[in-house]
Amino acid sequence: MMGRRLRRFWNLTRRHLGGIGAAVLTVGLVYSGSVEWLELRSLDKRFELRPRRAPSAPIVIVSIDEASVRELNEPWPFPRRLHGQLIDRISAWKPLVIGFDVIFPEPSSRGRKDDEVLGAAVARAGNVVLAASCIKEMQALTDIQIGYVVVDCNLPILEVGRGAVAAAPVDLYQDADSHVRRAPLNVLVGDKMEPGFDHQIYRQAVAAGLPAKALPDADTILVNFRGGRDSFPSIPYYRIVKGEVTPEEFPGELTGKIVLIGSTTQAEHDVFPTVFSGGVGMSGVEIHANVLETLIRGDPIREVPRTVSTALALIAALAGSGLVVRFRALRALVVTALVWVVVAGLSYAIFATADVWLRDAAFTVGLMLGYGSTATEHFIRTQRERRRMSLFFSQEVVRTLMRERDEGSLTSSRRVVTVLFSDIRDFTSLSEKLAPEQVNEMVLDYLTEMTEIVEKNGGVVDKYIGDCVMALYNAPLPNADHAANAVRTGLELQERVLSVSAKWHAKIGVPIRCGVGINTGEAVVGFLGSRKRPAYTAIGDAVNLAARLEPLTKDHGASIIISEYTHELVQGRFPTRPLGEVTVKGKLLPVKIYGVVPASVRQHTRVALDAAAMLTTIGDGQSWRARTADISEGGLALTGLPPDWDVGRKIQIRLDGGGLSRQVYAQGTIVSRRGDAAGVQFTTVEGDSKPAIADCVARGRETALDDDQ
Structure with a gap:
């Protein structure tokens, strides 16, 4: 208890150290006579501003002049x-x-x-x-x-x-x-x-x-x-x-x-x-x-006791410092100037009307020192804090925090957040196939793309754990739509990973896939860790659950899995499918989970189709025979694919039979895998093939699938 009180007292005192130092310096300047010349010039200025007074005493000068x-x-x-x-x-x-x-x-x-x-x-x-x-x-x-x-x-x-x-x-x-x-x-x-x-x-x-x-x-x-x-x-x-x-x-x-x-x-x-x-x-x-x-x-100029003017200078130094603590530096400067104008005006008024000299130069010096020292200390501390926050937040978030923050806004607190975890699937086995320099380049490429998407959707990257990204939403800045923004991030991650995967597949013959786990709940958020190395993060059960959901994406054939708590907030806004209940490590009760289906796949009407598919990979020319499960004008579902044809692989497609009016030729990208099944999104459909697909869809029936392609 005593330790907390001492810390609170120190935190309060630390904010006013500039003002306290300025006050001590001001008193020292007063009693050393260093500001006396300012006081005297201030007195002269009062006489100059005051209207001239006609002499009333019967005094005549006999002048010995030129x-x-x-x-x-x-x-x-x-x-x-x-x-x-x-x-x-x-x-x-x-x-x-x-x-x-x-x-x-x-x-x-x-x-x-x-x-x-x-x-x-x-x-x-x-x-x-x-x-x-x-x-x-x-x-x-x-x-x-x-x-x-x-x-x-x-x-x-x-x-x-x-x-x-x-x-x-x-x-x-x-x-x-x-x-x-x-x-x-x-x-x-x-x-x-x-x-x-x-x-x-x-x-x-x-x-x-x-x-x-x-x-x-x-x-x-x-x-x-x-x-x-x-x-x-x-x-x-x-x-x-x-x-x-x-x-x-x-x-x-x-x-x-x-x-x-x-x-x-x-x-x-x-x-x-x-x-x-x-x-x-x-x-x-x-x-x-x-x-x-x-x-x-009987009207000599009367001096206010020096102790009074010194006390005012002391108060001015503390006030100048307090204004910087209370307001932003620019607003504090305006208020400080107004305080000076008021005091200078009152000082002149009592001089002009009552012939009383209130020494206010020391007040001015104290006010300037109090403001200047604290504003300088505040600037240095702000820049240090800005650099520290830049390690965790985007520049836009940092600017907003520095503009709107009040003291203590970044201390740890309990709040509802949405937590997103995403990492590269099979990263360990992938690393074994690559040189360390290639692994570093690939991870850097991947994390750079992922970070950009997180920040674009109002999230902040909490940390990188190897190839894993942990992101927070609704912290540190309030975000009413935090759950939807996290899901939107996951969808954009999956879209972006296709281009990253294609790049690396073309470069070293290795595609990249990622899984995303999202959960919403209460967590303790703020600068946590040791006093020497604090880090902005979130801890709590909500974070642990999000981390446990991400590995489940591989087992459930879903690229994005959200908890029932996130699902409640985004239901009806994104295509989802129930994946049942799971009991994760650290939880006694099972949790319902849902897979989020990319909207680009669900935007076309799909019909069942059992047709022969001749597939050829673009790049290495591998060929494979498979069967179709359904088709739409935007893509199709395939079965019987080899296990090493990962998400992101580009393929040439030739379809035949199954009620198609003619052979269909197209190119596409694998966007999901589950067992030997895969979802393919068309990238190119040859002109004569489009009417055949449209005719098939028109004659077919809509099929509800249990995968997320």
Whole structure:
């Protein structure tokens, strides 16, 4: 009992080994960081697909652009006195806070006075946050993420920075692909957490009365970018410095706003790829604007816990594998694609509507690995099974089984089948007359012909036993007319053996005859045998009886014998004659048997005829005198033939007397033998002889024969 349970468990597990392996591999890829770049690109794609959002926070950028460099006719870096003028002019609008995204770690090359002018303007404004340049070291933030830890900061020189409300690290975090997606709220400087540049600006703005959401309880956020470049309103640096934009003319331009000053030129180094890059970087000051917008609105991108996305990837790997097990590979591919579309659609929907990032790249990888590994394993196993089944079934049956099979359909089971046995009569004595090579050639020729007929009639060759063929009907595929198909096979076998016999008779002077035994009943059918060498076959009493019937054909003068069980299913569809009851080895009760008469012999009306027959064999010219027992337009029955004139022998016939209106000349083939009697089928009747036969039949009477010719 325990062994069977273990085998069932192993069989179930074996079918999902690909999915289990894919699941383990997927988890390994997730925790090794190998799919992180896919996750990040997936996040970028969400931003690209999501409609752009107009900024709502009061943020304005004063851009140090190419036009400002050109209009002011000053090389970069600008004189610090210009920065002082800028701050004074901006302060006239009474902004909430001014964030200066330019670092001043060293004295001005234009002298101390240049620094003091800027420092005085910063002090007069009273709401300026300056940028600090930091020295960073790359360290592991989590098991799979790399981040930066600040070990030292270069603050603005004292002449510039003493009047600022704050000086904070302005550096941005870049992922492994150099894209900026996250922003630090607090920065670890040495062993102390310090507010970052955006955090300080947020604090000052809120302190100045700006309504804003509370800061998230985190040191780093995923920035909810509003769009690409130029998403925020901006004023060129030079226009304010030159007085082209003034509080008097544009009173609401900067009043009550967060003003960010920084370079927007692509020529500077303060440009970074972001989720909206598209090959063009975004200036640092614009990134800070997006960070502040995110903080003020309180809508940073929230990440679903990594354990959830990992669990989904695990499920995806098992699901991808399970779909292949449940469906065919192509249908499973379609279902897998639909599953991916649904999950990807839901993932995008919660991102677009709720600003939630569900990492689904690992899900995609898991789904692909689960499907791909199991589909590959399934393909290899299917090809192996196809090759194995090709040893037993025709290609048409194999294709049908592979198309329609479900798992376990080819395991052994009890079912009603019709079993056919056929072998060459007197094969042992025949083999003694031939060389081994001739025997092999003859058997190969015979079995090839027989196999073709079996498969043509919906049967499968179970096995070859020397010169014997065992065939099954109604297995492995259902066949409602299995008994009739088996009988039809037997009849066609007898017809085909005539041509095979003629060939070998002409070649070596030895004819071939065969007997066929057919029985219908329950048997255990499937792949049976040892575990190392299973074979598709049938076993049971029904098989044994069919095997016992075939040798009886010689004793009863019948080429095809069927059991009473087969006869019940084909009665009235084929000409048969009762042969009585027999008790075969292994059976306690006798079994009724029937001979099947070839339809080609029974299709003509036959009448009794006792006439002299002069016979000459075609080929070796042997002559023999015999008598006729009956005649029809299709053949005749003879008595008194020599025992070595076997089925398949071709003869010339001359009939005389017995009421014939004239001598009859014909050629024919012996189609059955019983004792010294034989049934002959005409192959050629000379023209003048046909009316004589027709006249004899018309005047005669129908005779019921007890042989099967």
